[in-house]
Amino acid sequence: MVQAIINISEQSNRVLNILKAKYGLKDKSDAIDRMAKEYGDLVLEPELRPVYVEKLRKIQRQKGIRFRTVEELRRRIEDA
Numbered sequence: 001m002v003q004a005i006i007n008i009s010e011q012s013n014r015v016l017n018i019l020k021a022k023y024g025l026k027d028k029s030d031a032i033d034r035m036a037k038e039y040g041d042l043v044l045e046p047e048l049r050p051v052y053v054e055k056l057r058k059i060q061r062q063k064g065i066r067f068r069t070v071e072e073l074r075r076r077i078e079d080a
Contacts, residue, residue, distance in 0.1 A: 013028075019034060
């Protein structure tokens with residue numbers, strides 16, 4: 001566990017006290033930890049679900065269709 005001495009504003013102190021009371025936390029350290037976890041979930045990239053990762057891999061393995069002209073592409077689209 002890391003210990004730190006921090007300087008916070010009076011407003012921040014009130015917010016920590018409110019969080020502490022709202023979630024029944026032992027001390028302000030727990031309130032800061034809770035805030036960091038919630039904020040981290042919002043800011044940091046979430047992990048992708050395994051199902052989505054598998055879909056991406058399937059898409060990456062697909063071969064594209066090459067067209068020599070726009071007309072050839074247009075015919076392909078209109079026939080579908």
